[in-house]
Amino acid sequence: MRPVRLGLVGAANQGREHLAAAGACSQARITAACDLSAPVRDDTSARFPEVPMYAGLSEMLAAHALDGLVLALPHDAYDAQWHVLLQAGLPILKEKPLGRTLAEAARFVAHAQQAGVALVTAIQRRHHPSYVELEKLLHGTEIRELSATLHLGFDPTRRPAGWRGDPSRAGGGALLDAGYHLVDLVQYLLGAFEVVHANLWNGDRPATPDLLESEARVLGRAGRTWIRIDCQVGGTPDVERPGKRKKHERVVAVLGDGRRVEASRSQVLVDGACVFQADPSWTRSVALQLDAFARRITENRFDDLDVWSQVPAMRLIERAYAIARAVGPVPEGVSRDR
Amino acid sequence: MTGDDLGTVRRLLQHLRVLDRVALACALENGSLSCLGPAPEALVRLLAHMGTVEGDVGSPGLSNCLAGWGAYYGARYEDASRCFEKAWSLPGPWASWAALGLCKVASDLGHWALARDWGLVALHLAREENDFERHSEAAGALGEVFLRAGQPKLAYELVSLDAALLPPGSGYRDRLTNYLAVCLGRLGEHSLAEPLLWHGFFAAREHDPVSAAYSRASLYVLSALIPNRSLFCRLEAGISHSVASGAELPEAIVECVRAYWGAAGTSGPSSGFERSEVLAHLERARAMLGPFYPVERAWVRELVCHVAGEPYDEAELESLRQRRSPAPPPPLRHVLDAHLADADLSTPLPFPLLGGGRSAGDAWQALRMFFI
Numbered sequence: 001m002r003p004v005r006l007g008l009v010g011a012a013n014q015g016r017e018h019l020a021a022a023g024a025c026s027q028a029r030i031t032a033a034c035d036l037s038a039p040v041r042d043d044t045s046a047r048f049p050e051v052p053m054y055a056g057l058s059e060m061l062a063a064h065a066l067d068g069l070v071l072a073l074p075h076d077a078y079d080a081q082w083h084v085l086l087q088a089g090l091p092i093l094k095e096k097p098l099g100r101t102l103a104e105a106a107r108f109v110a111h112a113q114q115a116g117v118a119l120v121t122a123i124q125r126r127h128h129p130s131y132v133e134l135e136k137l138l139h140g141t142e143i144r145e146l147s148a149t150l151h152l153g154f155d156p157t158r159r160p161a162g163w164r165g166d167p168s169r170a171g172g173g174a175l176l177d178a179g180y181h182l183v184d185l186v187q188y189l190l191g192a193f194e195v196v197h198a199n200l201w202n203g204d205r206p207a208t209p210d211l212l213e214s215e216a217r218v219l220g221r222a223g224r225t226w227i228r229i230d231c232q233v234g235g236t237p238d239v240e241r242p243g244k245r246k247k248h249e250r251v252v253a254v255l256g257d258g259r260r261v262e263a264s265r266s267q268v269l270v271d272g273a274c275v276f277q278a279d280p281s282w283t284r285s286v287a288l289q290l291d292a293f294a295r296r297i298t299e300n301r302f303d304d305l306d307v308w309s310q311v312p313a314m315r316l317i318e319r320a321y322a323i324a325r326a327v328g329p330v331p332e333g334v335s336r337d338r
Numbered sequence: 339m340t341g342d343d344l345g346t347v348r349r350l351l352q353h354l355r356v357l358d359r360v361a362l363a364c365a366l367e368n369g370s371l372s373c374l375g376p377a378p379e380a381l382v383r384l385l386a387h388m389g390t391v392e393g394d395v396g397s398p399g400l401s402n403c404l405a406g407w408g409a410y411y412g413a414r415y416e417d418a419s420r421c422f423e424k425a426w427s428l429p430g431p432w433a434s435w436a437a438l439g440l441c442k443v444a445s446d447l448g449h450w451a452l453a454r455d456w457g458l459v460a461l462h463l464a465r466e467e468n469d470f471e472r473h474s475e476a477a478g479a480l481g482e483v484f485l486r487a488g489q490p491k492l493a494y495e496l497v498s499l500d501a502a503l504l505p506p507g508s509g510y511r512d513r514l515t516n517y518l519a520v521c522l523g524r525l526g527e528h529s530l531a532e533p534l535l536w537h538g539f540f541a542a543r544e545h546d547p548v549s550a551a552y553s554r555a556s557l558y559v560l561s562a563l564i565p566n567r568s569l570f571c572r573l574e575a576g577i578s579h580s581v582a583s584g585a586e587l588p589e590a591i592v593e594c595v596r597a598y599w600g601a602a603g604t605s606g607p608s609s610g611f612e613r614s615e616v617l618a619h620l621e622r623a624r625a626m627l628g629p630f631y632p633v634e635r636a637w638v639r640e641l642v643c644h645v646a647g648e649p650y651d652e653a654e655l656e657s658l659r660q661r662r663s664p665a666p667p668p669p670l671r672h673v674l675d676a677h678l679a680d681a682d683l684s685t686p687l688p689f690p691l692l693g694g695g696r697s698a699g700d701a702w703q704a705l706r707m708f709f710i
Binding site: 144145146147196197199201204205206217219224226228230252253254260323 | 465466468495498499502503522525527530671673674676
């Protein structure tokens with residue numbers, strides 16, 4: 001059976017993850033890529049010489065018969081280009097977040113529907129073998145508490161370079177970026193949930209809208225299950241590497257019968273005993289995601305909850321921002337620089 | 339006791355939250371309920387019962403809980419501790435309430451880590467019982483513990499959680515605004531804290547004078563923390579204010595800040611201050627604290643020694659050490675609250691709030707530890 005032919009739009013960091021993973025795919029192949037930036041094109045071509053590289057989408061489409069597009073652009077690049085991307089008429093796998101705001105996400109979805117273009121958000125954790133195993137373990141089980149943590153291990157005091165450091169271009173900090181993964185993961189594991197409370201921090205200072213948050217903590221509820229989400233650009237100090245922060249990723253759940261289930265990207269534990277092991281790297285899960293997208297294209301299946309849960313994810317994130325900013329620290333009319 | 343009865347008691351206790359503990363203690367000790375103002379009739383009956391009747395009010399667990407709160411609000415911490423421990427040992431829906439009581443007792447006695455541990459038990463049980471009201475109370479109590487233990491970031495998270503869970507129209511909003519502002523002040527966000535405190539003062543002045551007194555006292559504390567003498571002078575000159583019944587703690591703090599500004603010039607501690615005037619402010623503060631707030635009382639005693647140039651005899655500190663504290667809770671495997679359980683609150687009783695061997699400057703800086 002012929003592999004599904006995908007075109008990559010945006011060939012910088014995230015795009016390269018897709019290119020690296022495509023080699024491990026059984027049903028999908030990235031046959032071409034495009035990027036506006038010449039240095040990015042040169043760098044990516046040097047790493048993936050087998051993939052033809054183009055400066056623009058139209059050149060790529062003219063040169064290749066494609067079955068779908070994978071979009072890996074900066075958060076702020078989609079708004080102006082959305083209609084152009086939809087005009088290709090191809091199913092789209094768009095890197096998260098679905099939008100910088102709920103309104104933008106809803107607009108993208110509505111325009112895609114009007115254009116008859118299928119739109120799927122790329123969320124790798126749903127495809128990671130560890131979390132797939134965790135979902136199986138938790139499915140149909142009473143869960144009392146669930147905590148999801150993602151610390152990226154970067155220097156939280158350093159303002160991100162480029163568009164990521166600009167609140168209006170990035171749309172948000174740790175909550176929209178790392179937090180999106182966790183919000184989606186919790187939805188994947190538990191289904192819909194409600195945000196009860198949220199705090200945003202920039203280091204030890206409460207974050208304001210003009211100051212991208214480096215940490216976000218969200219308390220939520222799904223039925224009778226309490227949920228805590230903790231995402232940080234940094235993390236706890238690493239005592240073995242002075243000045244560095246620890247990378248950390250883990251989901252911990254307490255079941256109704258008192259058992260404790262822990263999952264990281266490398267293993268799943270039940271009451272401390274390892275019941276599953278996995279390759280912690282992303283390559284495998286990104287490849288599985290590309291294959292899943294290829295199957296959707298082949299079967300023309302784009303109407304399931306995995307696709308539709310991305311708008312609720314955006315709604316939860318927007319709600320968390322609203323709650324954090326309503327409680328404090330800056331009530332209307334009060335300025336930090338007063 | 340039926341579930342409805344328990345619900346009634348809980349609602350009554352919710353009402354108690356907006357009453358000052360000192361006023362409540364007066365009511366319990368003296369049998370006089372007039373200082374409670376327009377309290378609901380059912381509340382008055384309950385308080386009369388708590389203050390005058392020994393024995394069972396429906397079940398031993400609940401009875402001990404009520405007696406524990408009565409003792410706590412009367413500053414009889416040892417009695418409160420025993421009652422709450424007894425209630426805790428009896429299985430029933432009051433367990434989180436008893437745990438909260440043990441958290442409050444431990445907090446008042448300066449046992450931060452113990453208070454945290456009991457508070458986390460209360461928080462955990464409240465979640466299991468789906469009791470948002472108790473969850474809110476436990477979060478607020480833990481916020482106070484973390485603030486007093488020098489962890490303002492965690493305190494802010496907990497107090498803002500309390501605020502987020504607060505039902506609209508509960509009448510407690512102004513106090514939580516004040517608490518949030520205090521946390522912001524401790525985080526160094528003075529420019530955010532001050533307008534919130536002014537807002538809290540003016541919002542509460544008409545309908546909750548005790549809350550307004552707390553806002554005003556927090557502004558005084560802020561003037562010392564920044565430090566900003568002009569803010570202090572504005573407060574002294576600008577606000578016409580009468581002491582509200584039940585506002586003894588904030589009034590005591592105001593006296594401490596007056597003593598601070600009397601003892602410290604704009605460029606630091608000076609020997610040129612009017613020693614007698616400073617001592618008078620501190621003595622007034624101690625008198626206002628009465629039998630309540632033993633940690634704060636011991637701190638004021640330390641200040642008196644510094645100002646008077648007397649050696650610190652540690653008598654007050656020793657008596658605090660001698661007081662019976664609650665037994666530790668059973669170990670709990672934390673998931674949602676692991677970051678709170680892991681926070682380092684290992685300062686020995688009741689440091690860093692108190693310390694006989696430290697300098698006067700350090701002792702004055704402990705002003706920031708008060709949660710008001």
